[in-house]
Amino acid sequence: MHEMGIAMEIVDIAKASIPQEMQGAKVQRVNLQVGKLSAIVAESLRFCFDLVTKDTPLEGAELAIEELPVVARCKDCHTQWTVTEAVFTCKNCQSGNIDILSGRELDITSIEIEDED
């Protein structure tokens, strides 16, 4: 529901990441990683991204979203597994003492910029 704000943050971060000597070049692609636990709807994020990139170096850029699974590890028996339903107890020993290794990401990993030379 807050995809518009997220899209605006993405544009700010991407703009700030364009190297000095490449100012003015077009950003062609923004690579984003989104964990499955994040409350982000990819489709509406792309829609908002298209709106907020107008008249910026990101206009027309593709927002490439890589969805990351929820991966947990048990702190007691060290079993590691992919969480596919809303159960966060260890598959092996049923302990609730776990770390979530991935699944909460909402990260820009890179941007791809048009480069003439």
Added chain:
Amino acid sequence: MWFFANRIPKRYHRDHSHHHHGSHDHHHHHDHNVETRKSGTREIKVVRRVLDANDIMADRMRSHFAAHKVFVLNMMSSPGSGKTTTLQKTLARIMPDLRCAVIVGDICTTNDADRLAESGAPVIQINTDEFGGDCHLAAHVVEKAVADLDLDAIDLLIVENIGNLVCPAEFDIGEDKRVVVLSVTEGEDKPAKYPLMFRECDATLLNKIDLLPYLDFDMELARKTIGQIHPGMPVFDISSKTEEGLDEWIGWLVEQVKGKLAG
């Protein structure tokens, strides 16, 4: 930072290492990292969390609250779960022993603030209308509201978030603990539908239990589901209307607050 004991650790720490491979990079003093060069395209490594700006602001708020010895509770739920009534009844029992203030977020209206002001606690209403009708309170919005409060005259600041089980779970506002209110009229499948909220919270209030005789709500299933999503999280069965169960919840809350004030 954004996470407490049961929270999920930050996966990425911003990568400030500089491994420049491109020929243009000698004079860089920012954290860009040229990774690959395809024909006509240059990929710049970024590795930044999109919500960094919010998290940095939330950390700043957290230090600010700590400096003034204020415990901050972030209360979340879907609309109509009974947050405001629960809060009214809670304030009536813990004041004046604890000096409380409330920040209440709504997209529009001051109805909740008006109800809460009857407690005598200072109440700041945030209408996110101004901020684009946001579905959650972000750290910078809370910062603005806090500017109107005398933090040295407060032990406990309760932030009643926007009614929404999805978005507020994503936004740290510098709080010490988070609680979610789930009313039994919403159905026992809600925790499974919104697992992030129940993962991120430190306690659940199962509200409106006075209505259980009229509903098909499966209390055991609800508890089991919540236990699977967040093993060990306290779940308090309450009715804010009849005040059943409030003592246990308030006991937990007061213990958390005193723990911080003593520390």
